[in-house]
Amino acid sequence: MIGTGPDWLLAIPPLLVVLVGIAFVPFPSRRLGHGLAAATLGIVAVWTLFVPDGTGPTTTFLGLEVVLVHVDDASRLVGLALSAFGALAVGYTYLVGTDDRHLLLALAYVGASLWTVFVGDWLGLALGWELMAVASTLLVWYCGGEAVRAGYRYALVHAVGGGLLLVGVALHWVAVGPSPTALQYDGSGVSAGLPAIAVGLAVGVNAALIGVHVWLPRTYAAPHVGTSVILSAYTTKVAVYAAYRAFPDGNLALATVGAAMTVYGAAYALAQKDMRKLLAYHIQAQVGYMLAGIGLGSALGVAGGFGHLFNNVLYKGLLFMIAGFVVVRTGKNELDGFGALGRATPLLFLSFLVAALSITGVPGFNGFVTKGMILDAAAEADATLLEALLLAGAVGTFVSFMKFGYYAFLEGERAAVRDLSVGDAAVALPIAGACLLLGLYYPALFAILPATDAWSTDPYSNAHLYKAVVLAGGSLVAFVAVKPLFGRVAGGRDVDVVRDPFVFWGTRALTGALERAFARTDSWVARAGWETVTAVRNPDAMIAAVLPRSLEARYRDRLERTPGKSGLKTSVGMTVALAFAALAVALVVALTF
Known part of the structure; x- marks a missing residue:
C-alpha cells in the first residue's frame, strides 16, 4: 500500500496543496475556512502514503537545479507525521478560538516545513529553512504581549542558524565542485570539514542543542495555546531530518x-x-x-x-x-x-x-x-x-x-x-x-x-x-x-543567565568600539580632505611642506625671485590628479590603521 501510487503524484509538490488551503482561509465562515485548511493537510497526508519513491520536477534558481519533490523513506515518514498532525492541530486552533490570520500564518509555517522535507537538494532545503523561520516568527508575534519579546529572541537566534546553513551549503557547493546539480542529494551528506561544521551548527540551533536552546522554552510558553501546539511539531523535527541529510x-x-x-x-x-x-x-x-x-x-x-x-x-x-x-x-x-x-x-x-x-x-x-x-x-x-x-x-x-x-x-x-x-x-x-x-x-x-x-x-x-x-x-x-x-x-x-548578559554587554562593547573606530576614521578623512583642499588652493605651501629641508630653502628662494609662480611647473589637470592621489592615500591609511 505505502508508495504504490502512480508516478504522476511525484509532480505535485505538497506546498502547492497547502497553498490551495491558504486560499480557503478568507472564507466568511471561520468554521469552513479551518475545515477546508485541515482537509488540505489531510490530503497531503494521504499523498505521502501513496506517492512512490523517486524525484519529481526540477526548476532553476540562481543557476542551480532545485528538485521540487524528493520522496524516500525519511521524507515520507517525516512528511506524514507533519501533515497528519497539522490537520488535527488546525482543528485544535479552531476549538481554542484562533482567527483566520493566525490560521494563515500557521499554514504558511506548515507549508514551509513540508517544502523543506520534500525538496531534493540543499539549496531548496535552505530556502525552506528560512521560510520556516519567517513564518514561525510572524506566527509568534501575531499573538502579541509577551510573545513579541520572545519572538524577537526567536528571530535573532534563527537568523544566525539560517546564516550558518547558507554558509555551510555554499562551502559544500565549492567542495564538491560547482555545477547546476552539485547541491542535489546523493546520499553522501555534506562535505567534511568546514561545510559539515557550519551545517551541523545550523542544525544545532533549530534542534535546540545545549547552549543554543533557550529560545525553545521561552518561545513555546509565551504565545496563544494554539500557537504552542503548532510550534511543537515542526522546527525541531525538521532539524532532525536535516541532521540525517547532513550525516546519513x-x-x-x-x-x-x-x-x-x-x-x-x-x-x-x-x-x-x-x-x-x-x-x-x-x-x-x-x-x-x-x-x-x-x-x-x-x-x-x-x-x-x-x-x-x-x-x-x-x-x-x-x-x-x-x-x-x-x-x-x-x-x-x-x-x-x-x-x-x-x-x-x-x-x-x-x-x-x-x-x-x-x-x-x-x-x-x-x-x-x-x-x-x-x-x-x-x-x-x-x-x-x-x-x-x-x-x-x-x-x-x-x-x-x-x-x-x-x-x-x-x-x-x-x-x-x-x-x-x-x-x-x-x-x-x-x-x-x-x-x-x-x-x-x-x-x-x-x-x-x-x-x-x-x-x-x-x-x-x-x-x-x-x-x-x-x-x-x-x-x-x-x-x-x-x-x-x-x-x-x-x-x-538556565544558560541564558550567563549568556544573555554576555551577549548584551559584549554587543554593547563591540558597538562602542565600532563607533569609536568610525569616528576616528571620519576625523582622519575629514582632516585629509581639508588638507587636500588647502593644498589645491595653495600648492606652493603644500610643495614646500613635503620637500626636504635642503630643497625647501632653494624652492622658497625661487618663489621670492619669481612671485606668483610655484617652484614646480604643473598643469591644472596634474594638480587635480595629485590632489586626488593624496586623498586616496589618506583614505587608505585611515581605513588601514
Missing part, C-alpha cells in the same frame, strides 16, 4: 550531544511549574533521543530515531493540547495554580495518561517501542556512555511527568472545570488512540520506518520489559524522594 552515515559527536540533551532537558523540565515550559524542555530531551539514534548511524539507530520523531509529534502535540485545554479552562499556566482536575475532567485526564505513558516509554505505548530501539542501537555499538545518558534521561522523563500528573490532576481541591467537549475529544482522542495502537500493533509503525530489511527488533522481549519495569520503579522512588523540592524550585537558572 552517523556522527559520534551528534549522538553524544543528543544523549546529553536527554538528561539536560529532563532535568530542567523537572524544575518547571509552567506547564508549557516543562513540555518545551522535554522537546529538547526527546529530540536528543532522535539525534542519538541518527548519530549512531546504524540501520537500527536511524530507524529508531525516525520512529521516535513520528511518535513524538503525536504524544508531544497531544500534551501541548492538554496544557492548552487547561489554560483555556482555568486561565492559569502554573501546575500548582488550579487544583485537582482529575475527577472533574476524566476524558482530559485519560488523554494525559496516554500521552504521559507514551513519552515515558511504558510498555503498550508507542514511545516504549522506539525508545527501546535507540537504546538497543547504543548497546550494539558498545556506546556505554550514550546508553547511560539515555537511561538517565528516561528516569528524568518519568519523574517530570509524574510531577505533571500529580499536581495537575490529583493534588489539591477538586477544580470546578468542564471536561472535554465533543469537538475537543474529536481532536485529542484520535491522537491518544494512535499512541496506543502503534504501541500494541508496532508492525504498523515499522512499515513506515527507513530500511526495514536492514534491522530487526523484538520490542516486547523479556529484556525490554525488565528494563522498563526497573526504570518505572526507580523513577517512582526518585519522585517520592525529590517531591519535597518541587515547591522550592520554579524554573531554575
Whole structure:
C-alpha cells in the first residue's frame, strides 16, 4: 500500500496543496475556512502514503537545479507525521478560538516545513529553512504581549542558524565542485570539514542543542495555546531530518550531544511549574533521543530515531493540547495554580495518561517501542556512555511527568472545570488512540520506518520489559524522594543567565568600539580632505611642506625671485590628479590603521 501510487503524484509538490488551503482561509465562515485548511493537510497526508519513491520536477534558481519533490523513506515518514498532525492541530486552533490570520500564518509555517522535507537538494532545503523561520516568527508575534519579546529572541537566534546553513551549503557547493546539480542529494551528506561544521551548527540551533536552546522554552510558553501546539511539531523535527541529510552515515559527536540533551532537558523540565515550559524542555530531551539514534548511524539507530520523531509529534502535540485545554479552562499556566482536575475532567485526564505513558516509554505505548530501539542501537555499538545518558534521561522523563500528573490532576481541591467537549475529544482522542495502537500493533509503525530489511527488533522481549519495569520503579522512588523540592524550585537558572548578559554587554562593547573606530576614521578623512583642499588652493605651501629641508630653502628662494609662480611647473589637470592621489592615500591609511 505505502508508495504504490502512480508516478504522476511525484509532480505535485505538497506546498502547492497547502497553498490551495491558504486560499480557503478568507472564507466568511471561520468554521469552513479551518475545515477546508485541515482537509488540505489531510490530503497531503494521504499523498505521502501513496506517492512512490523517486524525484519529481526540477526548476532553476540562481543557476542551480532545485528538485521540487524528493520522496524516500525519511521524507515520507517525516512528511506524514507533519501533515497528519497539522490537520488535527488546525482543528485544535479552531476549538481554542484562533482567527483566520493566525490560521494563515500557521499554514504558511506548515507549508514551509513540508517544502523543506520534500525538496531534493540543499539549496531548496535552505530556502525552506528560512521560510520556516519567517513564518514561525510572524506566527509568534501575531499573538502579541509577551510573545513579541520572545519572538524577537526567536528571530535573532534563527537568523544566525539560517546564516550558518547558507554558509555551510555554499562551502559544500565549492567542495564538491560547482555545477547546476552539485547541491542535489546523493546520499553522501555534506562535505567534511568546514561545510559539515557550519551545517551541523545550523542544525544545532533549530534542534535546540545545549547552549543554543533557550529560545525553545521561552518561545513555546509565551504565545496563544494554539500557537504552542503548532510550534511543537515542526522546527525541531525538521532539524532532525536535516541532521540525517547532513550525516546519513552517523556522527559520534551528534549522538553524544543528543544523549546529553536527554538528561539536560529532563532535568530542567523537572524544575518547571509552567506547564508549557516543562513540555518545551522535554522537546529538547526527546529530540536528543532522535539525534542519538541518527548519530549512531546504524540501520537500527536511524530507524529508531525516525520512529521516535513520528511518535513524538503525536504524544508531544497531544500534551501541548492538554496544557492548552487547561489554560483555556482555568486561565492559569502554573501546575500548582488550579487544583485537582482529575475527577472533574476524566476524558482530559485519560488523554494525559496516554500521552504521559507514551513519552515515558511504558510498555503498550508507542514511545516504549522506539525508545527501546535507540537504546538497543547504543548497546550494539558498545556506546556505554550514550546508553547511560539515555537511561538517565528516561528516569528524568518519568519523574517530570509524574510531577505533571500529580499536581495537575490529583493534588489539591477538586477544580470546578468542564471536561472535554465533543469537538475537543474529536481532536485529542484520535491522537491518544494512535499512541496506543502503534504501541500494541508496532508492525504498523515499522512499515513506515527507513530500511526495514536492514534491522530487526523484538520490542516486547523479556529484556525490554525488565528494563522498563526497573526504570518505572526507580523513577517512582526518585519522585517520592525529590517531591519535597518541587515547591522550592520554579524554573531554575538556565544558560541564558550567563549568556544573555554576555551577549548584551559584549554587543554593547563591540558597538562602542565600532563607533569609536568610525569616528576616528571620519576625523582622519575629514582632516585629509581639508588638507587636500588647502593644498589645491595653495600648492606652493603644500610643495614646500613635503620637500626636504635642503630643497625647501632653494624652492622658497625661487618663489621670492619669481612671485606668483610655484617652484614646480604643473598643469591644472596634474594638480587635480595629485590632489586626488593624496586623498586616496589618506583614505587608505585611515581605513588601514
